[in-house]
Amino acid sequence: MIEVDVSHRQGGFHLEAAFKGGDGITALFGPSGSGKSTLIALIAGLRRPERGRIVAGDRVLLDTEARVFVRRNRRRIGLVFQDALLFPHLTVRQNLLFGRLFTPRAERRIRLDPVVETLGIGALLDRRPATLSGGERQRVAFGRALLASPRLLLMDEPLAALDQARKAEVLPLIERLRDEFRIPILYVSHAVEEVARLAATVVMLEAGKVTAVGAPADVLRPVRQVDGNRFAVASVLAGTVGAFDTAYGMTPVHHPAGTIWLSGPLGEEGRETRLVVRGTDVALATSLPRNVTIRTALSGTVLRVLRDDGPLASVDVALSGGGVLTAVATRMGLDDLGLDTGDRVWALIKSVAVDERTAARGGMDGEGPRGPRRV
Incomplete structure (x- = not known):
């Protein structure tokens, strides 16, 4: 469960967004420049909004009125971006275990073996990122985020850098992460196929505003310009x-x-x-x-x-x-x-x-x- 109500200005862009997401995957959907990545940065604690309140589960991460701001390294939020951002000098095993270093031992709920099995990366553990394909690197990035035992996973266009064959390979893995580890996921994308397949709830963003929230079949709607694309x-x-x-x-x-x-x-x-x-x-x-x-x-x-x-x-x-x-x-x-x-x-x-x-x-x-x- 995540609850967001924020207002943030950046240059000439104004983000005004409020929504609630339940279990499973909540997708932030909209065209480029609609505010999806800015919203992810605010939830992750990478930026501080002018006004707002963010709650993940039963924990308040931000409440500007009450002067609450949990620092990003204490929010227990896993992040996966377009680029896997793996440490090139570490092996896959070392990259996977890196996130656990910042998780208190008593809160390390997720073990290495189930993650390795779910993601199918057992044969990669002793290799370094430079020897991996794009799909393999994203698998490792998912695993590293999971092994930090996060309260929430944020995925910002995680498949954007992959070709269609690699996307088809990784999509089922995201579903397995959703279904087997039961961690709420906030998923950013402007690809309707990804959102329709993965999400239980869609938050539609346009020009910094939330225009609709609901099930994919209710929220997703057409591009009207028949003389365009x-x-x-x-x-x-x-x-x-x-x-x-x-x-x-x-x-x-x-x-x-x-x-x-x-x-x-x-x-x-x-x-x-x-x-x-x-x-x-x-x-x-x-x-x-x-x-x-x-x-x-x-x-x-x-x-x-x-x-x-x-x-x-x-x-x-x-x-x-x-x-x-x-x-x-x-x-x-x-x-x-x-x-x-x-x-x-x-x-x-x-x-x-x-x-x-x-x-x-x-x-x-x-x-x-x-x-x-x-x-």
Whole structure:
């Protein structure tokens, strides 16, 4: 549990943020320059705000009115940044154990062996950081932060420096840290796939202000500029995992509007999951198509069409059973179909276009099946 209410000015930038985060991962989400990293620095004690109150668990870390300011080395907060910031002259084992030096013996709740096993770094213990890959260095950084037995973990864009293959490797490890060590995590990112997969709560930041707090499927919403970056428009779909089809290697995710088929296994049948669907990967049809390879067809009604003089348009579809899915289409295609507000449509999604590696696996406490919210 973390409670934050701070006000801070830095040059011409003014941060005014208040929110509460529960167990699991709370994500700070927003564009560059929205105040995410500044907020992390205030919580970590790296900066002192003009006004504010910060509480982690049952401990007050900052209360300007009561003149309370716990120094950063006494806050018992673990930090993981984009750069692993490992000590190059120390081995992996020595880097891992470094954080324990500042933790009182009576409070060293987390032991080396479980961390090494969870992160899969047993073979790296005698190596030095220069010989590690980017993903391996981040694993060690996670382990070092954990072994300080922190009350709270702060992760500031921890995957930003990794390529897609390394991100796919590290994401499941963050989930294991969340689920096995039960330490609250505050996670900074502007990548919707990371937030949709990992977070139980999302804090949306824009220009130094908190604009929304809640579950990912409720908070994440679309980028509206259809004449700008069309690939940034996406929807977060929530559904229930069905039985894995061993014959075809496919998994169904059940939503009230229809079944979403994904490549590969998604884990336990019956659990909740979240998926990210790009607007450019959604096609629209006025009738259920036949003789096509697309397996996913979700029923709905056109809620609104946003278009200008450019070649593209954005279409919001209210899905049957609740939720809104955004599609990006050409104006030419929409005019050929004659689509308008209130028309019944089918939203078609190619299974191969949805990255099953970014599907949420656990960490959805308090969320039931629900439709998507646009990103």
